[in-house]
Amino acid sequence: MPNSKARKRQPTLPAFRRYTNLAAAIHMLQTQQITLLNPATWDDKNDAYFMAEYKRIIGAQTVLAVCFAQSSETYHHWRVFSNGSDGVCIEFDKDALVSMFSLRASIRTGRVKYHLIDTLLRKSKIDPHELPFLKRRPYKDEREYRIVYVDEVKAQEFQNFPIQATWIKRITLSPWMSTALRYSVVKTLKSIPGCAGLSIVRSTLLENDRWKSITARAQ
Secondary structure (H helix, E strand, O other), rough: EEEEOOOOOOOOOOOOOEEEEEEHHHHHHHHHHEEEHHHHOOOHHHHHHHHHHHHHHHHHEEEEEEEEOOOOOOOHHHHHHHOOOOEEEEEHHHHHHHHHHHHHOOEEEEEEEEEOOHHHEEEEEEEEHHHHEEEEEHHHOOOOEEEEEEEEOOOOOEEEEOOOHHEEEEEEEEEOOOOOHHHHHHHHHHOOOOOOOOOEEOOOOOHHHHHHHHHHHEE
């Protein structure tokens, strides 16, 4: 007799958005790899310091990371993480990426938690393993998810991990990219082996015909 209580289906995880540049996107598609880098190069020096302290406290030789946004595109994301005409947003299937990374003992994954400074200062002690996933409250709209690689023995500046083109749901080109250049860029990306079927669009964040059409209702 079948179980009367149907097993609840696990909800599909939201997509990851990786804001980067065109060169990094081409490298990713050609090599079918995603690269984790040294956080020391990050613009946010508070964030870089937390990662460096985490590395020091746990006695690791290497701490690398890659970050994803779990929110819809915003002007902030483009301007801060993919500024300029060669900016790119790569949208990944989150389930596929998390499943791949979860099989590796050297990887820690998790959502970033956003706090006020005073909130954390009131704590007498913080688990050092929280450090890679802590960020100041003003960044909360990023809804960041972070993948962190730790090597306690070998010093490395980067580490590659395999991906599949089928895990990429869409590539969005910079809103600052000239329309005249868009078609050549799309053609080039789709010419990469395994990428012919990719959905590639240009962001309309800065100029959207549907949004502009709303003024007609004001007549």
